Amino acid sequence: MIVRMTIIDERMTGPDGAADRGDRAAELHRLMSLMTGDEKHTAAATSTLDVVRVLYERVLDVSPDRAGDAARDRFYLSKGHGPMAYYAVLVDRGYLPEAWLEDWGSWDSPLGHHPDRNLVPGVEISSGSLGHGLPLAVGTALGLRAQGLPARVVVLVGDAELDEGSNHEALELAAALALSNLTVVVVDNGSSSYAVPGRIAERFTTEGWHTVTVDGRDHDELESALAARPGRPNAVVAVVEEKR
Amino acid sequence: MNPRIQFARTAADLVETDLSVALVYAEISGQFWGDVERRHPDRVINVGIREQLLVNVGAGLALTGMRPIVHTFGSFLVERSFEQVKLGFGHQDVGGVLVGSGGSFDIASGGRTHQVPGDVALMDTLPGVHVHAPSNSREVDVVLRRAVASDGLHYVRVVGQTNAVAHAGEGFHVVRRGAGATVIALGPVLDEVLAATEGRDVTVLYAHGVRPFDARTLRSVLAAPEVVLVEPWLVGTSAHVVADALRDVPHRLLALGVRREELRRYGTAEDHVRAHGLDAAGIARSLDGFLGAGAA
Numbered sequence: 176m177i178v179r180m181t182i183i184d185e186r187m188t189g190p191d192g193a194a195d196r197g198d199r200a201a202e203l204h205r206l207m208s209l210m211t212g213d214e215k216h217t218a219a220a221t222s223t224l225d226v227v228r229v230l231y232e233r234v235l236d237v238s239p240d241r242a243g244d245a246a247r248d249r250f251y252l253s254k255g256h257g258p259m260a261y262y263a264v265l266v267d268r269g270y271l272p273e274a275w276l277e278d279w280g281s282w283d284s285p286l287g288h289h290p291d292r293n294l295v296p297g298v299e300i301s302s303g304s305l306g307h308g309l310p311l312a313v314g315t316a317l318g319l320r321a322q323g324l325p326a327r328v329v330v331l332v333g334d335a336e337l338d339e340g341s342n343h344e345a346l347e348l349a350a351a352l353a354l355s356n357l358t359v360v361v362v363d364n365g366s367s368s369y370a371v372p373g374r375i376a377e378r379f380t381t382e383g384w385h386t387v388t389v390d391g392r393d394h395d396e397l398e399s400a401l402a403a404r405p406g407r408p409n410a411v412v413a414v415v416e417e418k419r
Numbered sequence: 420m421n422p423r424i425q426f427a428r429t430a431a432d433l434v435e436t437d438l439s440v441a442l443v444y445a446e447i448s449g450q451f452w453g454d455v456e457r458r459h460p461d462r463v464i465n466v467g468i469r470e471q472l473l474v475n476v477g478a479g480l481a482l483t484g485m486r487p488i489v490h491t492f493g494s495f496l497v498e499r500s501f502e503q504v505k506l507g508f509g510h511q512d513v514g515g516v517l518v519g520s521g522g523s524f525d526i527a528s529g530g531r532t533h534q535v536p537g538d539v540a541l542m543d544t545l546p547g548v549h550v551h552a553p554s555n556s557r558e559v560d561v562v563l564r565r566a567v568a569s570d571g572l573h574y575v576r577v578v579g580q581t582n583a584v585a586h587a588g589e590g591f592h593v594v595r596r597g598a599g600a601t602v603i604a605l606g607p608v609l610d611e612v613l614a615a616t617e618g619r620d621v622t623v624l625y626a627h628g629v630r631p632f633d634a635r636t637l638r639s640v641l642a643a644p645e646v647v648l649v650e651p652w653l654v655g656t657s658a659h660v661v662a663d664a665l666r667d668v669p670h671r672l673l674a675l676g677v678r679r680e681e682l683r684r685y686g687t688a689e690d691h692v693r694a695h696g697l698d699a700a701g702i703a704r705s706l707d708g709f710l711g712a713g714a715a
Contacts, residue, residue: 245484293512300482301510304502310472311507314443314479314487321441321461322483341503344469348476352464 199267203228206263209276213288218418219257222364222391223331226413227252227264229397230329230360239270239297248326249315251300253308254333254362255289262286262295270297306339308332309359313345316357329358329401334375335366343378349408350383358401358409359384362391365417379410391415423520425556426577427451429563430488430518434459440567441480445473445491448520474500477515478507486515486567492526493519493535493576497542504572509545514571516563522578523652523677524688536677539629540656542574549573550630552606552651557585558627565589579688580607580651582625589628591636597621600645600710601637605629605657608649611692614699615706632657634664644670645710651697653677673709675702 203224213220231237235248252261266273279286285294289303302308312330319326332342349357361375379386385405389396391413400411427448433440434455441462442452449465456463466473470491477489489496496519497504508515519538526533542548549571553562559577566573586592594609597620604612609625616623622640626633629650646665650657654676661672677695684694692698696705
């Protein structure tokens with residue numbers, strides 16, 4: 176096993192280090208612009224930016240110094256494609272140094288085009304192959320519950336990722352076992368082939384999930400939907416502009 | 420006792436006695452776990468007929484520090500869900516104990532869909548995996564307890580074929596010493612190997628620990644260049660570890676196991692063992708060809 180590194184670097188920007196909220200969006204875009212070489216996934220990266228920001232800035236009970244804390248909340252980025260927004264937020268929140276961004280994807284960099292939990296501080300699952308994060312999150316929600324831990328699991332999937340059948344096995348069991356510590360956020364940028372309008376929310380609702388559809392760019396709407404603990408599994412469909 | 424029933428009992432006992440153990444299954448073997456599931460519903464989890472989910476639920480539990488035992492028929496556990504095994508456990512770098520029943524022959528009358536001769540070869544593609552082939556109920560109990568108590572990823576193959584004598588240790592047991600060839604029995608083929616080698620001056624090694632492979636004992640007992648490998652799963656699965664163990668030693672290897680071709684026959688486990696030449700008579704015929712009839 177690779178031991179997670181603790182980074183002390185004067186270039187790190189802590190949660191309170193970057194100025195006010197208005198500047199933070201500009202700062203995150205600056206950080207994302209440092210990462211080049213995965214432009215085919217730029218749309219995937221920017222679609223998730225606001226959801227990931229709201230989770231780390233307003234919802235999750237996590238911090239860089241609590242990596243080993245069993246009671247921390249878990250964020251599983253299932254859709255590992257285009258992780259630029261995720262890495263930018265992790266830099267902004269003080270998990271990793273900005274200096275890591277520029278040579279991402281290189282031999283010497285811990286930052287791949289799909290994240291590896293064994294290489295990147297703060298990353299909870301290694302993802303990239305679609306359809307694994309939600310099933311893993313179901314197991315983690317069960318593990319937290321069995322140990323009496325109050326922490327929650329939030330898993331981010333893409334609308335096209337839900338084409339993978341493994342997700343449907345998972346969302347059925349999550350509802351059947353009433354996993355109230357599990358939230359799925361579906362970032363819907365209209366990527367799925369053979370999509371049927373409204374199908375995603377309907378599917379979760381039919382299985383017994385609490386389901387809400389929000390503007391995936393509206394931070395207050397996202398916060399309200401993602402912070403909710405409705406007493407059963409919670410699905411948030413975050414609609415963003417269509418991928419072009 | 421039937422090895423699968425022993426597995427069910429030992430797994431239930433581990434759930435009862437260790438709060439970090441979770442048992443995850445997909446309908447199969449649920450008939451054995453009614454009581455323990457009622458007592459520990461948070462740690463005994465039936466996911467239904469959802470095998471991709473089965474494996475990743477186990478891995479997700481492991482991500483919270485628990486030790487999952489994950490079970491269904493081997494074909495659905497490691498063939499249908501192999502990417503989940505590779506990524507959920509391997510790539511995440513978390514441990515667990517996967518227990519596949521059925522093996523190559525148990526469900527002979529069920530046909531190809533329920534036979535998994537390729538499981539050991541498939542699991543062998545993963546780094547650091549432990550593969551166990553316990554060959555009677557006593558070995559199942561010992562192997563499962565040890566795998567759950569240790570860390571890392573383990574695959575335990577629980578099948579109906581048995582050897583008469585149980586061996587506790589993980590490495591090779593030197594069952595017989597001879598001046599001629601070395602015959603390696605992996606898993607529940609030892610009794611057939613002993614019958615097939617009767618009267619031959621050969622060394623017989625047995626292990627239920629298939630990976631890691633006990634290269635040191637093999638090297639230490641080698642008395643002649645001839646090595647015969649007998650394993651009740653895909654033929655040649657362990658040939659590469661024998662080759663590696665003896666890479667600086669001139670040797671000749673005969674690998675016996677389940678042949679690649681699909682037989683499209685039903686019948687019994689014994690029928691299939693015989694058809695693949697893994698009964699005593701079949702092994703003896705192969706030895707005659709490789710070593711010369713009646714020679715050591």
